[in-house]
Amino acid sequence: MKKAEATRLTILQKAFELIYVKGYQTTSIDDIIATTKVTKGAFYYHFKTKDEMGLAIINEILKPTLTNSFIEPLQTEENPLDAIYNLMDNLLMKNDFLKVEYGCPASNFTQEMTPWNSEFNKALNELTQEWTKAITATIERGKKSGTIRKDVNAKQVTIFVMSGYWGIRNLGKLENSKKVYVSYLKQLKIYLDSLK
Amino acid sequence: MKKAEATRLTILQKAFELIYVKGYQTTSIDDIIATTKVTKGAFYYHFKTKDEMGLAIINEILKPTLTNSFIEPLQTEENPLDAIYNLMDNLLMKNDFLKVEYGCPASNFTQEMTPWNSEFNKALNELTQEWTKAITATIERGKKSGTIRKDVNAKQVTIFVMSGYWGIRNLGKLENSKKVYVSYLKQLKIYLDSLK
DNA sequence: TCTTAAAAATACCATTCGGTATGTTTTTTG
DNA sequence: CAAAAAACATACCGAATGGTATTTTTAAGA
Numbered sequence: 085m086k087k088a089e090a091t092r093l094t095i096l097q098k099a100f101e102l103i104y105v106k107g108y109q110t111t112s113i114d115d116i117i118a119t120t121k122v123t124k125g126a127f128y129y130h131f132k133t134k135d136e137m138g139l140a141i142i143n144e145i146l147k148p149t150l151t152n153s154f155i156e157p158l159q160t161e162e163n164p165l166d167a168i169y170n171l172m173d174n175l176l177m178k179n180d181f182l183k184v185e186y187g188c189p190a191s192n193f194t195q196e197m198t199p200w201n202s203e204f205n206k207a208l209n210e211l212t213q214e215w216t217k218a219i220t221a222t223i224e225r226g227k228k229s230g231t232i233r234k235d236v237n238a239k240q241v242t243i244f245v246m247s248g249y250w251g252i253r254n255l256g257k258l259e260n261s262k263k264v265y266v267s268y269l270k271q272l273k274i275y276l277d278s279l280k
Numbered sequence: 281m282k283k284a285e286a287t288r289l290t291i292l293q294k295a296f297e298l299i300y301v302k303g304y305q306t307t308s309i310d311d312i313i314a315t316t317k318v319t320k321g322a323f324y325y326h327f328k329t330k331d332e333m334g335l336a337i338i339n340e341i342l343k344p345t346l347t348n349s350f351i352e353p354l355q356t357e358e359n360p361l362d363a364i365y366n367l368m369d370n371l372l373m374k375n376d377f378l379k380v381e382y383g384c385p386a387s388n389f390t391q392e393m394t395p396w397n398s399e400f401n402k403a404l405n406e407l408t409q410e411w412t413k414a415i416t417a418t419i420e421r422g423k424k425s426g427t428i429r430k431d432v433n434a435k436q437v438t439i440f441v442m443s444g445y446w447g448i449r450n451l452g453k454l455e456n457s458k459k460v461y462v463s464y465l466k467q468l469k470i471y472l473d474s475l476k
Numbered sequence: 477t478c479t480t481a482a483a484a485a486t487a488c489c490a491t492t493c494g495g496t497a498t499g500t501t502t503t504t505t506g
Numbered sequence: 507c508a509a510a511a512a513a514c515a516t517a518c519c520g521a522a523t524g525g526t527a528t529t530t531t532t533a534a535g536a
Contacts, residue, residue, distance in 0.1 A: 195391040244467035251447030271440035
């Protein structure tokens, strides 16, 4: 029972890439089995429905990525404000899996699925909550260490920063250029400095 | 030639509502003709393809709405920073067409269509450009009148503010609650105040 | 090694999709 | 009013959709 899990993982990874590029609804099972070269029988052996696969993508692909790329960097950097800024800078400018023309996978998923599939909604909410917690904790850390003012509302700032990130990803998609990222990052820095 | 245009408008309006709620791809022609009680023959008399209708929605429904709800309020309010804040407050908290659970129609459209349909992309880009110009002009106005610091980069601030709006709309969808709007608006005010 | 269950392949299905062909009914206009 | 064009109605089409039933192959454990 090793090759089977490999097959399953291949499906999840390739499907994720397709969905990231094309969207969930417009990525058909036939698309997926064509690019993975896995037959329909194999696909439906591993997943009861398309939505079960979608959920598996969120939990088994997106979640680990979130931890590695969105949360860990916050914890390794010592200065909290630098941590947040550098995270965004890395995600937007340096990460070479996330493409400007395709936006942020989690954000795309949310926009597409959230009003209609409550299971997706729940899974995506958990994802976002984790990121929220991590950013909030980073800010609280800064308040304790004195690098951030004590009157700063950590949760509010987190929401503000997160919304900026999601929004600029969407704007980047529209303009298909990282130029807007640069503008965003400059103002983000100014905003973050105002929390000192 | 009057009833015909009414039919056309009905299709556009009802289709827009459906798309706002369900998304473009998942709203079928059959959905549209069912809710409008217009036959397929009538539909295809007015629009060659579904995409032609989609474009018409952007240009004939979204664009006027943008002007009325997103741009004009900026020009009537005298204080520029108040204008921007009040605009966002109205859009997020008071506007009763835009629902928190469905997000922002323009943002939804962009997220869904922009990498795949260049015509949609172009139309949506024009839309966004108009809003960008209006906000930028408002900030420049503030710089001239002295209510905004001269060293403020108007274009950058515009991008930052817009991305926040789009992002918080998406976050609102996810949480299905205006609570996040309140947090966002508080931090927006703080950010805008820092431009004085 | 042989059995048995897991894993994968094949062929098919009902439904829905966007779109068309061909009418019929209204309006407009000369 | 009559003719012609505009506006709408009906029936249908091929392709694609998510999913299933059934068979075949592969691999694990006794």
